Structure formats: structure tokens, C-alpha cells
Amino acid sequence: MKNNFRSGCPIASTLDIIGDKWSLLVLRDMLLHHKMTFKEFSSSEEQIAPSILSARLKLLTSYRLITRQKQENNKKENIYLLTEKAIDLSSILIDISMWGDKYLREFNQIDNIDGLKSDRSLIIKTIKERYKSMLQNVAIC
């Protein structure tokens, strides 16, 4: 992992890691849809190319936003899981979702997301809790 941060600005530095069109979508799939495998990420509506997905997973792993493990009963599938620091991106993902929901309808037909209607901090709390409780049920080795 080469250190090519553009500056010491925390915003610029964060964008140096997740500031692209795909990283946050992979994190969305993990956090909101509990996806865990290469196959599942590949099957998303947005159709990420395998070479790009592979590169993103490596990058996110190198910055310890995700881990790569295997389940005891399956030596083929890699299981990607979010670390605490990635789970802490929940608020950003939710805000991005809410902003798009509110402001982009004049440019694109935006899906109506049910869970987006209630209170922001409750949504974020629920999402984090759900992800963490899902983690309990994944038997990794």
C-alpha cells in the first residue's frame, strides 16, 4: 500500500480511500444488505467489473475497513466482513442516501427506500446493531 495522500486534510484523506464510484457501493452492500461474498457484490444492480471489485476489496482490506476470512464448512468462498471503523461509516452512507433521495429526483428516478423515513439517528443505530448481530451468526475460522 503506497502512501499517496494528497494532504493532511481529513476530508481529502478520507476521499483518498473511499472517494471513488465503487468503494462506498461495496460498503453499502455489506452494511445495508449484509452481502459477504465476491459473488454477491458482483450481482448488484450496478454491475461492478470483477477486476475493479477485486482491486477495491484489496484496498479496503489494506486500510482495515474490511477483513477476509473463510467459514469452517466452506473452503471456497471468501467471507468479507466490515470492521468497526467501516461500520462507523454508517452515518455517512445514510446521509448520502437521504441527500440523494431529497435532491436527485429531478435528474434520475430514485428508488423509494422504506427505512429512510424515520429518525436519522435511530436509522443509523438500527443499521449498526443489525450488522453486529449478524456478525454473531457468522462462524468464521
Add this chain to the structure above:
Amino acid sequence: MKNNFRSGCPIASTLDIIGDKWSLLVLRDMLLHHKMTFKEFSSSEEQIAPSILSARLKLLTSYRLITRQKQENNKKENIYLLTEKAIDLSSILIDISMWGDKYLREFNQIDNIDGLKSDRSLIIKTIKERYKSMLQNVAIC
């Protein structure tokens, strides 16, 4: 402006507009540092190339996140100002900043931002108010 949104997902759609390494930095300069001109954006620490800056300003204008105007007494300088919908990205920018501040110190030397220490919603409120009050003092024609 070609409609190439990847899906109806509000997160994906938002990233289709501001999901790159530069757009949010320009918005940061406008919102947090009250920068308004091509020259000022060019002079940022991260050194955006003029061709990229020009493209980003056009894109952000086309999605009405910013406006381009001139001041009465200066026919040379273009004054770029944020619209309400871009000002509403404040919370995302602040969260990104706080996340980087908290989690990236092991990978990069992150600047200490004074204003980041107090309460999140107060910070966001203050930033929005400051920007809007600055707008009052810009005499555009």
C-alpha cells in the same frame, strides 16, 4: 448533461455526481473556506489541475449544486456560489472529516481541525449559517 446514472439507488446516484476525488474538495473549499473563484480553488493544497477543476465546476453547475455569476465591479472573475442543495451536503462533509480525523491517523498525518471538537449538529448549523451570511455580502449581478 448525459443521464448515466447506474441505478435508482439514492447512494449510487449521489456517487454518480460527487463520487470522485475532487468534487467534494471543491465543495469543502466553498463551504468551509468560503472560496469563490477558479484561482482560489486552484491554490488549494491538493493542487487540482485546471482542466479537471473546469470539468468539475461545469458538472456541479449542471446539477445545480453551484451557480456561476459575476460581481458588479469585476467582469473578469467568475464567482461560484453554493446552492441550498449543496449547502445541505454540510453534514456529509463534516462526518467525512470527523471519520478521517478519528480513523486515518495510523496511515497519514492528519491536520488537527479546531472546529471539529464541539457538538456535531452545532458545527453543521454554524457552518451553514456562516456560509449563508457570507452570501449576503456578495454583491452579484
Add this chain to the structure above:
DNA sequence: TTTATTACTATCAATTCGATAGTAATACTT
């Protein structure tokens, strides 16, 4: 034991990035 699936890597054309130079219009200086 054959077939299917998974998680990739390889390839390569197409697009985008980014450094630098150049230009037209306006403003400033003398």
C-alpha cells in the same frame, strides 16, 4: 467422476486523469 460454482486474474480497448502550455479577456501600472 463429471459438472458447476466461486473467486478471482489477464487482457486490452476506451475513457479519464493530470501536468503543462497556451490564449483571450479584463484589470492594473506607469
Add this chain to the structure above:
DNA sequence: AAGTATTACTATCGAATTGATAGTAATAAA
């Protein structure tokens, strides 16, 4: 009024990245 400087770009072009597709090795399922 003339020359210089500044501003906001555009143009260029090599480098880097993206993205579509094909291929492969390991494991799992039939």
C-alpha cells in the same frame, strides 16, 4: 495610452485507470 499582469479558462498528450470479456484454478455439488 501602452505595456504588464492576472484570471479563467481551453488544448494537448502521455499516463493511469476503468470496464467489458474471457480465462483459470480450486472447491463443491450431482
